[in-house]
Amino acid sequence: MRTFADWNEPLPGSMEMDLVAHCGEVNRGSYVHSLVLTDIASGWTEAAPIVVREGTLVVETLERIRAGLPFALRALDVDNGSEFVNNKLIEYCLGHGIELTRSRPYRKNDQAWIEQKNGAVVRKLLGYRRFEGLAAARAITRLYGASRLFVNFFQPSFKLAAKHRDGAKVAKRNHPPQTPCERLLQAEGVPMATKSKLREIAADLDPLKLLEEMRAVQAYLAALADGEIPPPTTSEPPNLAAFVASLSTAWHAGEIRPTFSAEAKPLYLRSLQKVSTQAPTARPSAAPKLAIPPTTAAPPEDIGEAKAGLRRTWPRSDPGAPHGLADRVSPIGGIPQHQRHAALRRVVHPVSRSIYPQTVQNVRPTGRCLAPGSSRARRCHRA
Numbered sequence: 001m002r003t004f005a006d007w008n009e010p011l012p013g014s015m016e017m018d019l020v021a022h023c024g025e026v027n028r029g030s031y032v033h034s035l036v037l038t039d040i041a042s043g044w045t046e047a048a049p050i051v052v053r054e055g056t057l058v059v060e061t062l063e064r065i066r067a068g069l070p071f072a073l074r075a076l077d078v079d080n081g082s083e084f085v086n087n088k089l090i091e092y093c094l095g096h097g098i099e100l101t102r103s104r105p106y107r108k109n110d111q112a113w114i115e116q117k118n119g120a121v122v123r124k125l126l127g128y129r130r131f132e133g134l135a136a137a138r139a140i141t142r143l144y145g146a147s148r149l150f151v152n153f154f155q156p157s158f159k160l161a162a163k164h165r166d167g168a169k170v171a172k173r174n175h176p177p178q179t180p181c182e183r184l185l186q187a188e189g190v191p192m193a194t195k196s197k198l199r200e201i202a203a204d205l206d207p208l209k210l211l212e213e214m215r216a217v218q219a220y221l222a223a224l225a226d227g228e229i230p231p232p233t234t235s236e237p238p239n240l241a242a243f244v245a246s247l248s249t250a251w252h253a254g255e256i257r258p259t260f261s262a263e264a265k266p267l268y269l270r271s272l273q274k275v276s277t278q279a280p281t282a283r284p285s286a287a288p289k290l291a292i293p294p295t296t297a298a299p300p301e302d303i304g305e306a307k308a309g310l311r312r313t314w315p316r317s318d319p320g321a322p323h324g325l326a327d328r329v330s331p332i333g334g335i336p337q338h339q340r341h342a343a344l345r346r347v348v349h350p351v352s353r354s355i356y357p358q359t360v361q362n363v364r365p366t367g368r369c370l371a372p373g374s375s376r377a378r379r380c381h382r383a
Contacts, residue, residue, distance in 0.1 A: 013074035024130025
């Protein structure tokens with residue numbers, strides 16, 4: 001078992017591994033997962049798709065990723081999922097001399113490095129749509145083939161150098177931002193042959209061409225997930241001058257990633273928006289009016305029946321339908337209780353206590369509704 005504080009500045013090759021689910025809004029059925037690995041020392045990140053979540057496929061995908069790493073895989077830290085904690089992965093690590101550890105259950109901070117890459121790399125590339133099937137897996141493989149070069153050779157990141165705590169204040173100092181490739185070139189544990197190969201690869205790469213290929217695959221994946229026709233691919237080489245000239249005004253267009261989608265509003269906000277669109281709009285100057293019955297004296301038994309009427313379900317057109325909050329109506333104009341209570345919170349004048357039951361008596365002149373039976377409600381009632 002390993003925590004976030006147990007790495008102690010390891011050499012390149014100590015990595016964390018995790019799975020990212022591309023299930024969309026429904027976590028049901030078979031869908032594509034992304035197997036993501038990141039190096040603690042350099043930040044080198046690798047990712048590959050898996051058609052289904054299964055231990056054997058995890059081991060096979062890990063073998064393909066390990067063959068393309070610029071360093072030897074020394075240690076591997078995983079979470080407590082069944083796709084990782086199984087005999088297949090344990091035997092694979094023992095056979096290749098890889099130290100296998102796991103994090104504590106329900107402690108995501110133990111895998112802080114890989115969790116950060118899940119959001120900064122995988123979710124930025126693929127978003128939160130649902131991808132399933134071999135066609136989506138092939139397209140994601142092509143996307144990761146271009147993004148691994150773009151992220152590891154051209155995308156710098158910060159690395160924590162020191163952290164000082166003074167009471168409740170924490171001061172952090174970071175190293176100058178570097179790309180994972182630059183950190184590997186400066187590392188002492190990387191052979192010179194590997195560093196020469198990294199320099200050759202970096203000299204032949206075109207970041208603009210990589211970015212254009214990533215955008216094309218993202219557009220294809222977005223159309224595939226939405227059930228639309230994928231856009232045609234263009235074979236024209238990227239125009240570097242036009243790209244540089246557009247950087248000053250690119251922010252006007254907003255988000256340009258095809259896989260980007262606005263985050264869905266919480267359920268309670270969506271329900272409020274639905275109610276507001278269905279309810280009739282009132283003038284801002286007009287105060288809400290309640291249908292108040294005439295203040296005539298009533299015998300005690302009539303008041304008791306009025307109180308009991310608030311807890312009685314009135315006949316409905318569909319007797320077989322389940323009872324709900326909207327079915328509970330009050331004897332005051334047939335207004336549902338939840339609407340009546342919402343209106344009473346806006347009352348700005350005192351309400352007669354001789355007609356209304358206990359829940360209405362607990363309305364203060366300021367418009368605040370108190371819980372029945374509370375000490376503040378009893379003091380308000382005695383006032």
